[in-house]
Amino acid sequence: MHIVVCIKQVPDSAQIRVHPVTNTIMRQGVPAIVNPYDLFALEEALRLKDEYGGRVTVLTMGPPMAEAALRKAISYGADDAILVTDRAFAGSDTLATSCALAAAIGQIHKDMPVDLVFTGKQTIDGDTAQVGPGIAKRLDMQLLTYVSKVRSVDLDKHEILVERRSEGGVQLLKTSTPSLITVLEGTNEMRFATMANMFRASRYPVKVWNREQAGIEDVTKVGLKGSPTVVSKVFAPTLRAVKAEIIQCENNEPKDLAVTLLAKMFTKFPKIEQEIAKRAA
Amino acid sequence: MSEVTETKKPAGKKRFELSESLKAYKGIWVFIEHERGVIHTVSLELLGEGRKLADQLGVELAGVVMGTPGETTRSFCHEAFFHGADLCYLVEDPLLTDYRNEPFTKGLTDLVNKYQPEIMLLGASTLGRDLAGSVATTLKTGLTADCTELNVDLDARSLLATRPTFGGSLLCTIQTLNYRPQMATVRPRVMPMPERDASRTGRIVEDSLGMVESAIITKVLEFIPDEMQDKPQLPFADIIVSGGRGMKKPENFKLIWDLANMLGAEVGATRPVVQAGWVDLERQVGQSGKTVRPKLYIAAGISGAIQHRVGMDASDVIIAINNDPNAPIFDFAHYGIVGNAMTLLPALTEAFKVHLAVARKAG
Amino acid sequence: MAEKFDVIVVGAGPSGNSAALKLAEAGLSVLQIERGESPGSKNVQGAILYSDALEKLIPDFRDDAPLERHVIEQRMWVLDDDSFVGTHYRSDSFNKEPYNRYTMIRSQFDKWFSERVQKAGALLICETTVSNLLLDGNRVVGIQTDREGGEIYADAVILADGVNSLLAKKAGFHPELEPKNVALAVKEIHFMPQELIEQRFNVKDDEGVVIEMVGKITKGMMGTGFLYTNRESVTIGVGCMLSDFKKQKITPFELLEQMKEHPSIKPLIQGGEMKEYTAHLIPEGGYKAMPDLYGEGWMIVGDAGMFVNAVHREGSNLAMTTGMHAANTLIELNAEGLPFSKANLKRYKAKLDESFVMKDMKKYKNMPDVFHTNPQFFNDYPELISNAARTMLTVDGVDKKTKERQIGKSFRQRRSIFGMVKDTFKLWRAFE
Ligand SMILES: Cc1cc2nc3c(=O)[nH]c(=O)nc-3n(C[C@H](O)[C@H](O)[C@H](O)COP(=O)(O)OP(=O)(O)OC[C@H]3O[C@@H](n4cnc5c(N)ncnc54)[C@H](O)[C@@H]3O)c2cc1C
Numbered sequence A: 001m002h003i004v005v006c007i008k009q010v011p012d013s014a015q016i017r018v019h020p021v022t023n024t025i026m027r028q029g030v031p032a033i034v035n036p037y038d039l040f041a042l043e044e045a046l047r048l049k050d051e052y053g054g055r056v057t058v059l060t061m062g063p064p065m066a067e068a069a070l071r072k073a074i075s076y077g078a079d080d081a082i083l084v085t086d087r088a089f090a091g092s093d094t095l096a097t098s099c100a101l102a103a104a105i106g107q108i109h110k111d112m113p114v115d116l117v118f119t120g121k122q123t124i125d126g127d128t129a130q131v132g133p134g135i136a137k138r139l140d141m142q143l144l145t146y147v148s149k150v151r152s153v154d155l156d157k158h159e160i161l162v163e164r165r166s167e168g169g170v171q172l173l174k175t176s177t178p179s180l181i182t183v184l185e186g187t188n189e190m191r192f193a194t195m196a197n198m199f200r201a202s203r204y205p206v207k208v209w210n211r212e213q214a215g216i217e218d219v220t221k222v223g224l225k226g227s228p229t230v231v232s233k234v235f236a237p238t239l240r241a242v243k244a245e246i247i248q249c250e251n252n253e254p255k256d257l258a259v260t261l262l263a264k265m266f267t268k269f270p271k272i273e274q275e276i277a278k279r280a281a
Numbered sequence B: 001m002s003e004v005t006e007t008k009k010p011a012g013k014k015r016f017e018l019s020e021s022l023k024a025y026k027g028i029w030v031f032i033e034h035e036r037g038v039i040h041t042v043s044l045e046l047l048g049e050g051r052k053l054a055d056q057l058g059v060e061l062a063g064v065v066m067g068t069p070g071e072t073t074r075s076f077c078h079e080a081f082f083h084g085a086d087l088c089y090l091v092e093d094p095l096l097t098d099y100r101n102e103p104f105t106k107g108l109t110d111l112v113n114k115y116q117p118e119i120m121l122l123g124a125s126t127l128g129r130d131l132a133g134s135v136a137t138t139l140k141t142g143l144t145a146d147c148t149e150l151n152v153d154l155d156a157r158s159l160l161a162t163r164p165t166f167g168g169s170l171l172c173t174i175q176t177l178n179y180r181p182q183m184a185t186v187r188p189r190v191m192p193m194p195e196r197d198a199s200r201t202g203r204i205v206e207d208s209l210g211m212v213e214s215a216i217i218t219k220v221l222e223f224i225p226d227e228m229q230d231k232p233q234l235p236f237a238d239i240i241v242s243g244g245r246g247m248k249k250p251e252n253f254k255l256i257w258d259l260a261n262m263l264g265a266e267v268g269a270t271r272p273v274v275q276a277g278w279v280d281l282e283r284q285v286g287q288s289g290k291t292v293r294p295k296l297y298i299a300a301g302i303s304g305a306i307q308h309r310v311g312m313d314a315s316d317v318i319i320a321i322n323n324d325p326n327a328p329i330f331d332f333a334h335y336g337i338v339g340n341a342m343t344l345l346p347a348l349t350e351a352f353k354v355h356l357a358v359a360r361k362a363g
Numbered sequence C: 001m002a003e004k005f006d007v008i009v010v011g012a013g014p015s016g017n018s019a020a021l022k023l024a025e026a027g028l029s030v031l032q033i034e035r036g037e038s039p040g041s042k043n044v045q046g047a048i049l050y051s052d053a054l055e056k057l058i059p060d061f062r063d064d065a066p067l068e069r070h071v072i073e074q075r076m077w078v079l080d081d082d083s084f085v086g087t088h089y090r091s092d093s094f095n096k097e098p099y100n101r102y103t104m105i106r107s108q109f110d111k112w113f114s115e116r117v118q119k120a121g122a123l124l125i126c127e128t129t130v131s132n133l134l135l136d137g138n139r140v141v142g143i144q145t146d147r148e149g150g151e152i153y154a155d156a157v158i159l160a161d162g163v164n165s166l167l168a169k170k171a172g173f174h175p176e177l178e179p180k181n182v183a184l185a186v187k188e189i190h191f192m193p194q195e196l197i198e199q200r201f202n203v204k205d206d207e208g209v210v211i212e213m214v215g216k217i218t219k220g221m222m223g224t225g226f227l228y229t230n231r232e233s234v235t236i237g238v239g240c241m242l243s244d245f246k247k248q249k250i251t252p253f254e255l256l257e258q259m260k261e262h263p264s265i266k267p268l269i270q271g272g273e274m275k276e277y278t279a280h281l282i283p284e285g286g287y288k289a290m291p292d293l294y295g296e297g298w299m300i301v302g303d304a305g306m307f308v309n310a311v312h313r314e315g316s317n318l319a320m321t322t323g324m325h326a327a328n329t330l331i332e333l334n335a336e337g338l339p340f341s342k343a344n345l346k347r348y349k350a351k352l353d354e355s356f357v358m359k360d361m362k363k364y365k366n367m368p369d370v371f372h373t374n375p376q377f378f379n380d381y382p383e384l385i386s387n388a389a390r391t392m393l394t395v396d397g398v399d400k401k402t403k404e405r406q407i408g409k410s411f412r413q414r415r416s417i418f419g420m421v422k423d424t425f426k427l428w429r430a431f432e
């Protein structure tokens, strides 16, 4: 069985700061990490490989430094890693990204037929959850989003059984391969890499593909040109015009503060008083 | 959109001319999501938003209802009218009984190609995101996820979809210029619920799916409903008492529960509190948690980080308790008390209790 | 099959990187193990880089190293509760290239350094902790990591694992660190727009300022505070002896919080957004507390060997220099076909003795003791000096002569003349 896992290198958003004066992003020193959601996808793929045999190929589209994310995936036990990188990809939105990744998966498929493609639920920077469905549609694969568990794989019949989270419950779905699965978070826990895999990762020659090597002939399908969406404005959220009325009273005793607050609030917002009164009944 | 590069030039500066073939696309659509006989409230919220956009553009607002044949499915069309739709496209087919990507993608894509809306909105739910991503790729058009604000640029007849970016620290406005329809998803509770007007009616335009079961590869074998333990219904609570890291210890969170119980309110929390395991994930308010719009939101020991704020900003009245007078939460709360939450919360509980007792006697 | 290298370097800080760079450049097979996610990931603080030591390793480092600002002004402040007396030394000669000192952010600097090391051919493995040394008798033959299949062999192991070297301790090369020999430093980085920094500190372009602070801010504990300007941030911190923290029952965090409230310091960091808080130990035991530096198949470099000059706040340069000498020793022996035995590794010590490293370590060997036993340096004097300055500078109709007398008296009330002379002497002896 051959599984391709799409992973993305993202800035650790918890550490991103906005310049207080210019309102631009200060990227300096913000570490790049593997999109946390993608690790669940990778671990799920590795588990299937442990159980059913086969290979796991990790794929990313990004700048040259994204190689680090692939190397990390190798250390966890992925067999192959491919970085698709080309200036032509700059400014890609999700439609263009899915185009590039789908093409690359097509190329991978030529070397060794692909049974399953895994992606994370979403990225923490783009946060759209669109790339997975996009790839599936372009490759005409069955799409299974928000999968919490792959129950079983029947390699002979090309059938898989998965649990998919949906509103208010779990769907048990049967479908055939090849298919694309977006893996839900919290479904598993990433393994601890072995020393041998750490060595393999540090020495592994990551395959780097440019646009042509990834099988994209039409430049207008990727990058800015291939992106229907355009960012027309980036801005800081505006603050509410009026700041909080700070409640104060003579000695600032908690009890007095609380009573003062309620009195003020009920006068200005009688609806809140009614809401409270409703609860008295 | 996935990459917001700062190098992208603002698009709207030059006068934009829509290509002739795309001018035929008219009207605003809202996909009406429902599962097992229940309409998803996010669809109704979107109708409210869609109504505003439609009025600005001077076009009709349509709901799209797809489901198994029967009265229930039909009734969702009327529900859409009650919430602002002028017409509904209705596709009834047994293949649409359970949600599956393939038939829904085909059904919706066909409708779009046939009736050509200029804007299509879906809820950012598991179903909505699954469907929106598939349809947008099939139609090769732009899709903006998780919008927090929708507007239109009347000149370009272009949707201005605003959403958080860079981990929520900034907002960006995204446009889909020379592609139609312009698609966007919005998370539940981000938009206000419109008034329901049961006297409204509209037209139903019926269409067919044109698919047979044997053509659909994915089969639903079973649906396992979640156990109906009483999950907190934060998004719909009228009063929420929330605590943050400033509560210091899990034991202190009892003070939050005390106030909430006394008011019959729900308990909310910030992400660090959830991650520390003081309360469960269902109670997280914010960008990666729930969006809430209660009448009253009481925030104790919460700094007011933007990622928390986006989830509760729409509350009618916000009370903040924080011992740091410079805490950002005071920039957008309505009332603030600067002081120790550990002493102020019990005092507030007591004050409400007295008020309730008085109200009870009076009422 | 277990892997085998010529040399394993434990740690990818300045000392480990220097050693690994030299060794790899000389064509030895080198494995470097770092426990952090990436080199420097545990080291977020801004710090001062002394060009000299790095220049010897990477002559063209200025071309692409992530440097923040070159230091053109050094301030020395003595603070009491609400004021300070200080000196500023600023010279345009510091503005002439090549610059001598830079501020830098360690996380970025270490990563850059490590990239150079890897380009030279060393193999780096991160997120892996060396948990034990593999011994054959008393000879170190390799390491054991915390990963499955974690034994790796080498002819020599260089311990560059920083202060509190657990490995050396486990192997018995190193006694337990005594609290009186380590300082605990806490640091914060505050983001601030470049323009604001330049305006506040009166600098332009890439110029930077360092402020060293002693006095009441350390609450009588032996230690110093410091503040450096980076390009878009300010690093502020304070360090005191671990033993003193224990006695004073104050946490380093509280100490820094109070320091930031000092009326002379607060305006410098106001409006900044705190980005990072880190705490780190600094080995300050000096020469007398140094462990054995080499043995059968092993050497210790950098902080792990107590190579820090606490008085001059130098560490990374000693780390780089010791790392370089350790590597050079192995390279020589390798070229001569000699084994990495204890007898042969003596050359490492000899190299250090010849360099500024040991000379400085010896020079200041009494310093820690002097400060430990004489809290007046951190307690009484700052206040007295500050009072003196205030008295002289306050224009209140009292003549200067009387003022001088008052100042003299205040000093004598706190410390007898004899005491003061003794203090001066002690300091002089320690510095000598
Ligand atoms: C991608 C991303 C997504 C995120 N999503 C979310 C999300 O969905 N929801 C969310 O909440 N956060 C989210 N965060 C985290 C968010 O950025 C903040 O870190 C978080 O909201 C802070 O929580 P807090 O206010 O409880 O803690 P803190 O910021 O530590 O604030 C604690 C406050 O308590 C006050 N305090 C301390 N002691 C007392 C006392 N005795 N009495 C009164 N006040 C006291 C302090 O002054 C302080 O203001 C997200 C972050 C990222 C990067």
Ligand SMILES: Cc1cc2nc3c(=O)[nH]c(=O)nc-3n(C[C@H](O)[C@H](O)[C@H](O)COP(=O)(O)OP(=O)(O)OC[C@H]3O[C@@H](n4cnc5c(N)ncnc54)[C@H](O)[C@@H]3O)c2cc1C
Pocket (backbone or CB within 6 Å): C010, C011, C012, C013, C014, C015, C016, C017, C033, C034, C035, C036, C039, C040, C042, C043, C045, C047, C048, C049, C050, C128, C129, C130, C131, C160, C161, C162, C163, C166, C167, C185, C186, C187, C237, C239, C280, C281, C282, C301, C302, C303, C304, C307, C308, C313, C314, C315, C316, C317, C319
């Ligand atoms: C607050 C503070 C301010 C300072 N300011 C300055 C200054 O301005 N100028 C200056 O020159 N010096 C300064 N120093 C001193 C300087 O930081 C150190 O002397 C220098 O970092 C020592 O380098 P090193 O390589 O020996 O150790 P470290 O930089 O500590 O590197 C040791 C590395 O080994 C890794 N490691 C440890 N144990 C293991 C293990 N078991 N397995 C694998 N890896 C391991 C660690 O993760 C670390 O990366 C300062 C120190 C502090 C704490």
Ligand SMILES: Nc1ncnc2c1ncn2[C@@H]1O[C@H](COP(=O)(O)O)[C@@H](O)[C@H]1O
Pocket (backbone or CB within 6 Å): A006, A007, A008, A035, A037, A038, A059, A060, A061, A062, A094, A097, A101, A118, A119, A120, A121, A122, A123, A124, A126, A127, A128, A129, A130, A131, A132, B002
């Ligand atoms: N540039 C990329 N390279 C590889 N995989 C990607 C890339 N962008 C997105 N993905 C995958 O698509 C998923 C959804 O991403 P997003 O639509 O950006 O939320 C991620 O979890 C990844 O698995």
